[in-house]
Amino acid sequence: MEITLSKTRLEFIETVGRMCQQLGLPRSIGQIYGLLYLSPASLSLDDIAEQLSISKGSASTGTRQLASWQAIKQVWVPGDRRDYFEAVGNLRDLLESIYRNYFKPKLEKGGRKLDSLLATLEEERQQGAVSPEDYAFFKERLDNIARLEDRISRVLPIAEKLL
Amino acid sequence: MEITLSKTRLEFIETVGRMCQQLGLPRSIGQIYGLLYLSPASLSLDDIAEQLSISKGSASTGTRQLASWQAIKQVWVPGDRRDYFEAVGNLRDLLESIYRNYFKPKLEKGGRKLDSLLATLEEERQQGAVSPEDYAFFKERLDNIARLEDRISRVLPIAEKLL
DNA sequence: TTATTCGTTCAATCGCAATTGAACGATCCT
DNA sequence: AGGATCGTTCAATTGCGATTGAACGAATAA
Numbered sequence: 001m002e003i004t005l006s007k008t009r010l011e012f013i014e015t016v017g018r019m020c021q022q023l024g025l026p027r028s029i030g031q032i033y034g035l036l037y038l039s040p041a042s043l044s045l046d047d048i049a050e051q052l053s054i055s056k057g058s059a060s061t062g063t064r065q066l067a068s069w070q071a072i073k074q075v076w077v078p079g080d081r082r083d084y085f086e087a088v089g090n091l092r093d094l095l096e097s098i099y100r101n102y103f104k105p106k107l108e109k110g111g112r113k114l115d116s117l118l119a120t121l122e123e124e125r126q127q128g129a130v131s132p133e134d135y136a137f138f139k140e141r142l143d144n145i146a147r148l149e150d151r152i153s154r155v156l157p158i159a160e161k162l163l
Numbered sequence: 164m165e166i167t168l169s170k171t172r173l174e175f176i177e178t179v180g181r182m183c184q185q186l187g188l189p190r191s192i193g194q195i196y197g198l199l200y201l202s203p204a205s206l207s208l209d210d211i212a213e214q215l216s217i218s219k220g221s222a223s224t225g226t227r228q229l230a231s232w233q234a235i236k237q238v239w240v241p242g243d244r245r246d247y248f249e250a251v252g253n254l255r256d257l258l259e260s261i262y263r264n265y266f267k268p269k270l271e272k273g274g275r276k277l278d279s280l281l282a283t284l285e286e287e288r289q290q291g292a293v294s295p296e297d298y299a300f301f302k303e304r305l306d307n308i309a310r311l312e313d314r315i316s317r318v319l320p321i322a323e324k325l326l
Numbered sequence: 327t328t329a330t331t332c333g334t335t336c337a338a339t340c341g342c343a344a345t346t347g348a349a350c351g352a353t354c355c356t
Numbered sequence: 357a358g359g360a361t362c363g364t365t366c367a368a369t370t371g372c373g374a375t376t377g378a379a380c381g382a383a384t385a386a
Contacts, residue, residue, distance in 0.1 A: 006293050008284045008301055015276055024187025026374055040300045055376045060334060082332065089304065091311045113178055121171045130169050137203045138171055141252065148254045151326050159322035163314050189344055218346045223364060244354065245362065
């Protein structure tokens with residue numbers, strides 16, 4: 001594999017890389033996905049590292065991350081013991097997977113944290129560590145978050161289906 | 164203003180700070196919002212800096228950022244020339260504002276970038292810089308993104324209303 | 327067996343963005 | 357007027373996480 005990338009692919013890789021960066025994800029992950037998404041053929045780890053001029057280590061961790069999100073998948077090439085990768089082209093599925101594996105767990109974690117905070121607040125009230133007025137204020141604000149979280153976790157799956 | 168924060172507030176501040184960090188935003192911004200969100204009284208810049216043990220500079224830039232997102236607002240306290248801040252308690256409105264001021268512009272920017280990429284691709288085709296097969300592949304994949312972007316920008320406002 | 331060729335790991339490095347803090351101009355007070 | 361108290365700015369610093377690259381074990385080939 002010894003190709004030079006067209007301008008379109010180079011720009012695309014750069015764009016997806018920047019997008020990831022802005023989302024707080026490693027740029028290399030975006031670059032890898034961008035490269036694979038516009039790759040007619042599946043690529044090996046070394047292909048990826050070479051085309052993007054990144055280390056094999058980065059390519060390895062990046063591909064594993066992307067695979068865990070089901071954004072890319074490994075494909076088996078008979079007669080070659082190397083791992084080959086290709087992007088999951090169906091972005092609709094990808095989005096669904098990101099929601100399920102990324103957003104949903106975070107929402108649930110947030111919900112649990114909120115419960116623990118409400119418990120702490122209750123504790124403090126019983127100990128008299130907060131005034132009744134403060135307690136009422138804190139309670140209402142925390143409840144507001146809980147309600148929003150509830151609605152979000154109800155609406156997101158619907159929005160998902162509407163896509 | 165010389166209060167000590169209750170355990171509930173401290174934990175909440177930490178949590179929101181971490182959330183922001185994970186989203187690629189400055190932790191201090193989350194801390195400021197968390198502090199204000201669970202603050203019965205509005206706070207001055209110095210209050211914020213002191214309670215969070217951050218510099219006045221951070222507090223200044225952080226509050227301005229948050230205000231630009233309409234996550235917090237300045238309130239005028241008669242007889243005091245300092246700026247006071249309080250959190251916008253209505254999270255539903257906050258979400259709407261974030262969508263309008265943050266997501267929507269990014270979606271639109273992405274759309275424009277995609278158009279420019281398609282133009283580049285067309286150019287390369289005419290110059291024979293890409294094979295017909297590659298062209299077809301690139302075209303289809305880029306079109307897929309455009310279609311998804313379209314659906315997203317149509318569904319998001321609906322989901323917004325459903326909240 | 328030994329020699330390659332894989333992918334992974336992890337300590338060290340690097341780069342970027344958050345944070346600091348001093349200097350500044352503006353505004354208010356006396 | 358001068359002095360005090362605001363908020364902002366920006367160059368310097370810091371801290372964090374992405375990235376590197378060498379070392380490693382495993383699997384294959386000779």
